[in-house]
Amino acid sequence: MIGTIMKTSLLHLRRDRVVQALTFLLPIAFFSIFALVFGGRGTSGSEVRVDVGVVDEDGSAVSTRLLAALEKEKGLEVSRTVKVREAQEPLDRERARALVQAGRLDIAVVAPKGFGAAFPGFFPGAPEVEILADPSNPIAAQMVVGLLQKVGMTALPDLLARRGMEAFERYAGVLTPGQRAAVDQWLQHLQAGAVAAPRGDAQPEPMGSGLVRTKVVDVIRERAPRTGIIAFYAAGVGVMFLLFMASGAGGALLEEAEAGTLERLLTSRLGMGRLLLAKWVFLTLLGFAQVTVMFVWGALVFGLDLWGHLGGFVVMTAVTAAAASGFGLVLATLCRSRQQLGGLSTIVILIMSAVGGSMFPRFLMSETMQKAGLLTFNGWALDGYLKVFWRNAPTLDLWPQVLVLSALAAGFMLAARLLARRWEAA
Amino acid sequence: MKPLRVSLAEKRFGDTTALAGVSLELEAGELLALLGPNGAGKTTLVRAIAGRVRLDAGRIELGGRLAEERGARDVLGVVPQDIALYGMLTPRENLELFGRLHGLGGTALSDAVGWALGWTGLEDRSRELVKTFSGGMKRRLNIAAGVLHRPRIVLLDEPTVGVDPQSRERIYEMLTELRREGASLLLTTHQLDEAESRCDRVVIIDHGTVVGAGTLSELVGRLFGGRRTVVLTLDRAPEMPLPGLELEPGERTARAMLGDAVDELPALLGRVRAAGFEVEDLALHRPGLGAVFLALTGRELRE
Known part of the structure; x- marks a missing residue:
């Protein structure tokens, strides 16, 4: 008896490819994606790369050596100039701040006037290196602060020792000539060792923290205090559920085919083209309403600044909903049954959401995965929403996202139209 | 038109x-x-x-x-x-x-x-x-x-x-x-x-x-002309075939197609009696659409 029931279950499983895929392929696909997203930092091709702008207002030997050493660190892509009207001009504090705000730099490091003279920052009141940071990328700030401490020790050991001895002499008495000669010889040795240190591989001995005094300045929140990580989650979750809604509602087409109403619709004056167009417009409006409801909730309950970004929100939501609706119709016209659609859409949408940044911010992924994210619908949509709510970008700056999502919407509709030909006259 | x-x-x-x-x-x-x-x-x-x-x-x-x-x-x-x-x-x-x-x-x-x-x-x-x-x-x-x-x-x-x-x-x-x-x-x-x-x-x-x-x-008319189907109900189910009649195994019903019912029916009834059976009921039918369908397609409609 039990064997018979098990055999029947096995026969069902063998003949249902969707269930097989959900059972075996979906876990593998998810495991692989999360392994790539979170674990892909071991090889050089997939390392996290942080774009750092460097501004040396001090111009001292200390700041020059410190920032040059920072430039040699692996994982940092340091720039000291910015392109202004076809010409490269040196970065200054304001330009660096604007570039971080616009998302074109992950972070900027500013060595202020008087920094070199007061190095190391053992004493209160010493000028601090300013880290102009985007709080959406906390890893970049922590990485740069840590690396500054590291290069402070590895690139300037002679200076550390010299300043240390000066402090010693000031508070404990002057060295004898013999002691002075020995210390000078040691300092020369330290300086030679620092210059010869290979790129990024120096292992500093633990000496405590705070050699290089730093101050992290949040350049995003200082402009828009009410928008924050909520905007990211609203957009991420919104786009993912937009896709689920569109594919689910697009599946009505399959139900209509199964029930026979599609046959009846197609024997009326309505053609397949107009039927798809009607469904696409409806899904787009429904998707717009769905995302709007969520953002209004975010504004009312979590203080999301929707009203201050209304123009960008409307533009992004319109193109995102249009493209998501097209995508839902492609899935619906591709599948042969509602069950197939359920399985396929779950797999595709969850994978796109993981890679595209709906579940985990793309800027925290390895560079390879960040690029892979741009192959997904979610990646472009989220970039647009982050531009609006995080970076306060003007609506006109959304043109790349609007262009890509509009092209995707048109492409999806064309594909859906071609796939729907199977329901037309045989 | x-x-x-x-x-x-x-x-x-x-x-x-x-x-x-x-x-x-x-x-x-x-x-x-x-x-x-x-x-x-x-x-x-x-x-x-x-x-x-x-x-x-x-x-x-x-x-x-x-x-x-x-x-x-x-x-x-x-x-x-x-x-x-x-x-x-x-x-x-x-x-x-x-x-x-x-x-x-x-x-x-x-x-x-x-x-x-x-x-x-x-x-x-x-x-x-x-x-x-x-x-x-x-x-x-x-x-x-x-x-x-x-x-x-x-x-x-x-x-x-x-x-x-x-x-x-x-x-x-x-x-x-x-x-x-x-x-x-x-x-x-x-x-x-x-x-x-x-x-x-x-x-x-x-x-x-x-x-x-x-x-x-x-x-x-085209398929059967003036032919008619006669259905006889006998006093018992025949165990052996009866000449000129279609039988259902174990049933008392017997059928035959007659070209001219008036001429051929008395002879048919005589053969049945000679075989030792009594006719309890008799019905004469013009062939219906079922017979037409079967004749044209060789199959019952439900097949």
């Missing part, structure tokens, strides 16, 4: 020939039954007329116009075998939807919906969801949704399948009303008794070709 004329329609699906040169005509105001065994090509023919299958060869004319001409199919109403309705809508909402898709609007639409609700007897249920309806109610509404725009030609694919006798009767009353208003009806059915009693003419197709067409009298 014939409302519908199909000439030498051919259609292949891969290696399968669905239609191999079918020709038929629908007369004005008639109810024509399209019969055939499963796989004979009935559905393909109906779908071709409805524009859902493209013919490889042949032509279809509707009211004298080629079916492919723009607007030619506006005179057509199609009632599919499936209950092609939206269960989550009310009958009124369903009718309004399909009416609009057939070009109705404004007063014409509300008049048509009002007529259809009365015609189907669903006025009292017009605000309930269709998914709560019985099979017969859904069937009636299914027909109404196909004829709401008052087409001159109506194609009905198995319009009475799965409904109780009472609902079937109501459906044929509705079809009669349509005919009275001048519509011509082509229906496919597996119910031979319905085709025999309700339809003016039948067209029988098999293997993609028309194997017989005409009124039942014409078909019987």
Whole structure:
């Protein structure tokens, strides 16, 4: 008896490819994606790369050596100039701040006037290196602060020792000539060792923290205090559920085919083209309403600044909903049954959401995965929403996202139209 | 001008020939039954007329116009075998939807919906969801949704399948009303008794070709002439074959086909008595549509 029931279950499983895929392929696909997203930092091709702008207002030997050493660190892509009207001009504090705000730099490091003279920052009141940071990328700030401490020790050991001895002499008495000669010889040795240190591989001995005094300045929140990580989650979750809604509602087409109403619709004056167009417009409006409801909730309950970004929100939501609706119709016209659609859409949408940044911010992924994210619908949509709510970008700056999502919407509709030909006259 | 004329329609699906040169005509105001065994090509023919299958060869004319001409199919109403309705809508909402898709609007639409609700007897249920309806109610509404725009030609694919006798009767009353208003009806059915009693003419197709067409009298005359079937009920079930009679094993019934009943019946009864049996009952039948179908296709309709 039990064997018979098990055999029947096995026969069902063998003949249902969707269930097989959900059972075996979906876990593998998810495991692989999360392994790539979170674990892909071991090889050089997939390392996290942080774009750092460097501004040396001090111009001292200390700041020059410190920032040059920072430039040699692996994982940092340091720039000291910015392109202004076809010409490269040196970065200054304001330009660096604007570039971080616009998302074109992950972070900027500013060595202020008087920094070199007061190095190391053992004493209160010493000028601090300013880290102009985007709080959406906390890893970049922590990485740069840590690396500054590291290069402070590895690139300037002679200076550390010299300043240390000066402090010693000031508070404990002057060295004898013999002691002075020995210390000078040691300092020369330290300086030679620092210059010869290979790129990024120096292992500093633990000496405590705070050699290089730093101050992290949040350049995003200082402009828009009410928008924050909520905007990211609203957009991420919104786009993912937009896709689920569109594919689910697009599946009505399959139900209509199964029930026979599609046959009846197609024997009326309505053609397949107009039927798809009607469904696409409806899904787009429904998707717009769905995302709007969520953002209004975010504004009312979590203080999301929707009203201050209304123009960008409307533009992004319109193109995102249009493209998501097209995508839902492609899935619906591709599948042969509602069950197939359920399985396929779950797999595709969850994978796109993981890679595209709906579940985990793309800027925290390895560079390879960040690029892979741009192959997904979610990646472009989220970039647009982050531009609006995080970076306060003007609506006109959304043109790349609007262009890509509009092209995707048109492409999806064309594909859906071609796939729907199977329901037309045989 | 014939409302519908199909000439030498051919259609292949891969290696399968669905239609191999079918020709038929629908007369004005008639109810024509399209019969055939499963796989004979009935559905393909109906779908071709409805524009859902493209013919490889042949032509279809509707009211004298080629079916492919723009607007030619506006005179057509199609009632599919499936209950092609939206269960989550009310009958009124369903009718309004399909009416609009057939070009109705404004007063014409509300008049048509009002007529259809009365015609189907669903006025009292017009605000309930269709998914709560019985099979017969859904069937009636299914027909109404196909004829709401008052087409001159109506194609009905198995319009009475799965409904109780009472609902079937109501459906044929509705079809009669349509005919009275001048519509011509082509229906496919597996119910031979319905085709025999309700339809003016039948067209029988098999293997993609028309194997017989005409009124039942014409078909019987053509196939059986004046022959009649005699059915005898004997006093007991024969254990051995009786010459000239078809027997059902273990049954008391015996059948024979007689060319001239008056001449041949006495001799047949004499042979039965000589074999030691008494005739308890006797019935003489003209062959019906079942016999015609069997003679033309070699199969029972249900096969």
